[in-house]
Amino acid sequence: MSARTTFTSLLALALLPALALAADSKKPADPPTRDKPIKVGEKAPTLTLTSEAGKKVDLAKVYQDGPTVLVVLRGYPGYQCPACSRQAAGFIGAADKFKQAGAKVVMVYPGGVANLGERAGEFLAAQKRSEKSLPEPVVMTLDPDYQLTNAYGLRWDAPRETAYPSTYIIGKDGKVTFAEVSRTHGGRVxxxxxxxxxGKKKS
Structure with missing residues (x-):
């Protein structure tokens, strides 16, 4: 091996850490945690979530196809929330109407990382559904470790609590056009x- 080849190899090895750092810097950072919920007129944070069936759901792309209805449930606070079940059933039952309105419905199931997918599966099974059988345009996504919950300022940080149940409408431009946050287990939209x-947005 010539001296020139050896020098080139050593230089390449020396540059590897810098190249790796540059690649990492291009990865989108997680949205910052908010103390107060996102409001109408604000830009909705975008994350890539995973559906209950394990498929990636890039909210940035979903919002671009908007409008999008984002329903943040209480997820698993140690039990399956009856109010969440009723609310989810209402949105699933109205799937055809949302499809006619050209809207997507993204339900978010927050909780700790451990067994969250299994708990979400139980939630859907109680409604005789699975993520695979949800009618378009409804999808169930997981929010492990409260990434989306924190980004939207919805963390209910108390014993046996997860997130403030909330409903948003997000336009194609990524801005919130409707927001309603409940500080109780009820008060669902x-x-x-x-x-x-x-319908108002179309008229």
Missing amino acids: AADKVLKEL
Whole structure:
């Protein structure tokens, strides 16, 4: 091996850490944690979530196809929330209406990392559903370790709590056009109310 070849090899090895650092710097950073919930008119944070069936859901791309209805459930606070079940059933039952409105419905199931997918599966099974059988345009996504919950300022940081149940409508430009956050287990936004809001946006 010539001296020139040896020098080139050593130089390449020396540059590897810098190249790796540059590659990492191009990865999008997680949105910062917010103390207060996202409001109407603000840009909605974008993350890549995973569906209950293990498929990647890039919210940036979903919002571009908008409008998008984002329903943040309580997920698994140690039990399956009855109010969440009723709300989810309402949105699933209205899937055809949301499809006609040209809207997508993304339900978010937050909780600790351990067994979250299994718990979400139990949640859907209680409604005789699975992520694979959810009607378009409804999808169930997981929010392990509260990444989305924190980014939207919805963390309910108390014993046996997860997230403030919330409903958003997000336009193609990524901005929030409707937001309703409940500070209790109830006070949920029904599918019919969201459909009316979507109708207003079209008129």
